[in-house]
Amino acid sequence: xxxxxxxxxxxxxxxxxxxxxxxxxxxxxxxxxxxxxxxxxxxxxxxxxxxxxxxxxxxxxxxxxxxxxxxxxxxxxxxxxxxxxxxxxxxxxxxxxxxxxxxxxxxxxxxxxxxxxxxxxxxxxxxxxxxxxxxxxxxxxxxxxxxxxxxxxxxxxxxxxxxxxxxxxxx
Amino acid sequence: xxxxxxxxxxxxxxxxxxxxxxxxxxxxxxxxxxxxxxxxxxxxxxxxxxxxxxxxxxxxxxxxxxxxxxxxxxxxxxxxxxxxxxxxxxxxxxxxxxxxxxxxxxxxxxxxxxxxxxxxxxxxxxxxxxxxxxxxxxxxxxxxxxxxxxxxxxxxxxxxxxxxxxxxx
Numbered sequence: 001x002x003x004x005x006x007x008x009x010x011x012x013x014x015x016x017x018x019x020x021x022x023x024x025x026x027x028x029x030x031x032x033x034x035x036x037x038x039x040x041x042x043x044x045x046x047x048x049x050x051x052x053x054x055x056x057x058x059x060x061x062x063x064x065x066x067x068x069x070x071x072x073x074x075x076x077x078x079x080x081x082x083x084x085x086x087x088x089x090x091x092x093x094x095x096x097x098x099x100x101x102x103x104x105x106x107x108x109x110x111x112x113x114x115x116x117x118x119x120x121x122x123x124x125x126x127x128x129x130x131x132x133x134x135x136x137x138x139x140x141x142x143x144x145x146x147x148x149x150x151x152x153x154x155x156x157x158x159x160x161x162x163x164x165x166x167x168x169x170x171x
Numbered sequence: 172x173x174x175x176x177x178x179x180x181x182x183x184x185x186x187x188x189x190x191x192x193x194x195x196x197x198x199x200x201x202x203x204x205x206x207x208x209x210x211x212x213x214x215x216x217x218x219x220x221x222x223x224x225x226x227x228x229x230x231x232x233x234x235x236x237x238x239x240x241x242x243x244x245x246x247x248x249x250x251x252x253x254x255x256x257x258x259x260x261x262x263x264x265x266x267x268x269x270x271x272x273x274x275x276x277x278x279x280x281x282x283x284x285x286x287x288x289x290x291x292x293x294x295x296x297x298x299x300x301x302x303x304x305x306x307x308x309x310x311x312x313x314x315x316x317x318x319x320x321x322x323x324x325x326x327x328x329x330x331x332x333x334x335x336x337x338x339x340x
Contacts, residue, residue: 002235003235003238003239003242004238004242006242006246007242017334018333018334021334021335021336022334022335025335053235057235057239060174060239060243061239061242061243063243063246064239064242064243064246065246066246067243067246067247067249067250068246068249068250070250070253071246071249071250071252071253074253074254075249075250075252075253075256076330079256079327080327080330080331080336081336082264083256084263084293084294084297085260085297085300085301085306086323086324086327087338088294088297088298088301088307088314089301089306089307089316089320089323089324090324090327090328090338092301092307092314092315092316092320092324093316093320093321093324093325093328095315095316097315098313098315099307099308099310099313099314099315099316100313100314101312101313101314102298102312102314105294105298105314106290106294109294110290110294111285111288111289111290111292111293111294112285114263114288114293114294115263115267115281115284115285115288115293116281118263118264118267119267119281119284121264122264122267122268127268128268128271131278133280133281134277134278134279134280135267135271135278135279135280135281135284136271136276136277136278137268137271137272137276137278142264142265142268143268143269143272145265146262146264146265146266146268146269147269149254149257149258149262149265150269152254152258153258155186155190156185156186156189156190156193156258157189157193157258158190161261161266162259162260162261162296163261163292
């Protein structure tokens with residue numbers, strides 16, 4: 001059962017996230033996420049520490065917890081927070097069976113809204129600064145992640161951007 | 172060590188396949204590749220155990236070893252699958268950072284950013300993704316959500332309600 005301790009930690013992380021989000025709605029989203037991942041990590045340690053197994057196992061379970069917590073934060077919470085496809089789906093869901101024309105979609109959700117929301121987040125998170133009406137890089141963490149993603153794109157798509165890679169071949 | 176090693180092998184196979192011909196249904200192919208590798212290795216472990224092979228002693232054959240191996244592998248694949256969404260589709264946040272960095276410290280104003288990041292760049296490709304992925308249909312010039320899209324959208328709406336948040340994007 002100790003091998004399941006990463007799942008116990010993940011469950012605690014999600015529950016903590018819901019509690020923190022409800023109790024402290026004014027907190028920055030990133031702070032709520034960090035507190036939740038730490039709470040899940042403590043629960044994971046509590047569940048795995050008594051295991052009569054060598055330290056290598058606890059290390060593997062710890063890595064598993066981190067991978068699962070990363071998946072929850074970036075694959076689920078962050079998707080709900082920033083993903084354009086999901087936001088478009090929610091707009092279409094609200095529209096019901098008649099759906100929406102392209103113009104109506106763009107009135108509800110468009111490039112200006114997307115860019116302005118990201119700029120707000122990047123400035124609030126300290127990655128960008130606004131100086132004399134121009135956005136400049138302030139910290140390099142986000143930029144380093146962006147460059148890493150470009151590296152993976154070059155490896156897998158042979159292009160630094162989805163536009164350079166072109167659409168997938170027709171089926 | 173077995174789980175990261177298998178993950179790296181599957182990633183290398185993905186790089187070879189994707190560079191030759193990127194699959195149309197990328198996530199289905201991704202899942203098939205990584206879970207296929209897992210199933211193959213599991214079958215190999217069962218065969219080695221049945222054969223009682225000496226070389227298999229270092230492999231995760233005991234229940235605790237196998238559970239640890241399986242869960243770590245699934246965790247690594249899930250984490251990579253999450254990251255892959257930012258590989259398959261350019262993230263606006265990352266694109267904005269790269270565009271600003273490319274100015275060499277001069278920076279970009281909002282108007283310049285909006286000139287680069289238009290609806291054609293940020294919205295149209297994602298609508299195409301929804302249609303291509305069967306989450307929405309384009310009917311008589313109108314986008315209509317498909318049953319799978321309803322399921323996904325409702326799941327996330329419920330999740331955000333649970334957190335007490337409004338709609339994202």
